[in-house]
Amino acid sequence: MTGKETSALVDKGALPKIVATNEKGVTMTLPNVEGQPSKSERGKALRQVIAAFVANIGTxxxxxxFGFSAVVIPQLQAADTLIPVDESQSSWVASLSAIGTPIGxxxxxxxxxxxxxxxxxxLTEIPLIIGWIVIACATNVDMIYAGRxxxxxxxxxxxxxARVYTSEVTQPHLRGMLCALASTGISLGVLLQYTLGAFTSWxxxxxxxxxxxxxxxxxxxxMPETPNYLVTKNKPDQAMKSLAKLRGSTYNLEREVTQLQTFAQKSNQKKKLTTKETIQA
Structure with missing residues (x-):
């Protein structure tokens, strides 16, 4: 393999920079990986963690x-239940929540x-609040159906x-960990329901x-709206304010907004492709 062929296979941008330090040796410094901010370029982590946590409380x-049916059905089938149900009604109580899920x-x-x-x-919290209140106030099985x-x-x-909000308000070095909050929230909800259901009524x-x-x-x-969404709606000033809340005032806000605008422009260009062009691509 010739020297030219070898250089063609090597990404020069990925090679370490060699900086002389003294007469005895050199220091090799790897360049920052693209997309991964250095410590000086990172915003306030706590603000991003709080925003992601709040967004995922709903999960x-x-x-x-998921865990409610395992608690409510045995209590409804007990001899002293306020709302007696048969096997068929118990099945509906357990499964009716699945009807609303795909629509949502x-x-x-x-x-x-x-x-x-x-x-x-x-808006997602409104049907959840109403649904749980309807179940809590239920005097017949139909009200439980409606609540479910x-x-x-x-x-x-x-x-x-929840997942999109988390990914858009966090920086790459935090995004992977914080996007897992959704799955964690679901597991926590099941655990809470089983634990509380052991010593409380439905x-x-x-x-x-x-x-x-x-x-x-x-x-x-x-919580602020995501900067990505504000940029797509041509609201760069509001996007800047949103970033300031999420990253801190000392962060380079202008640079990230510019990056978001560039990405939004490229996305809009792709949307304008015809069906034939999209298939060919």
């Missing part, structure tokens, strides 16, 4: 919904692009906005479960 409800999933994608990530997350459908609908809505458990989306809604009011 705890998904776990609460489909709607959430449209909502995120239309009204924004933050407002989408706020509503909570399933809200559960389907929350997944995508009505009390429903009331406790209703507090989770309430907390998520209130805290989300104080």
């Amino acid at each position: 705890i409800n998904t776990g609460l919904i 999933c489909l709607l959430s994608g449209y909502m995120m692009d239309t009204i924004g990530r933050k407002k989408a997350l706020l 459908v509503l909570t399933g609908f809200g559960s389907g809505m929350v997944g995508a906005p 009505k009390t458990l429903s009331a406790i479960s209703a507090s989770v989306p309430v907390v998520a809604f209130v805290l989300m009011l104080f």
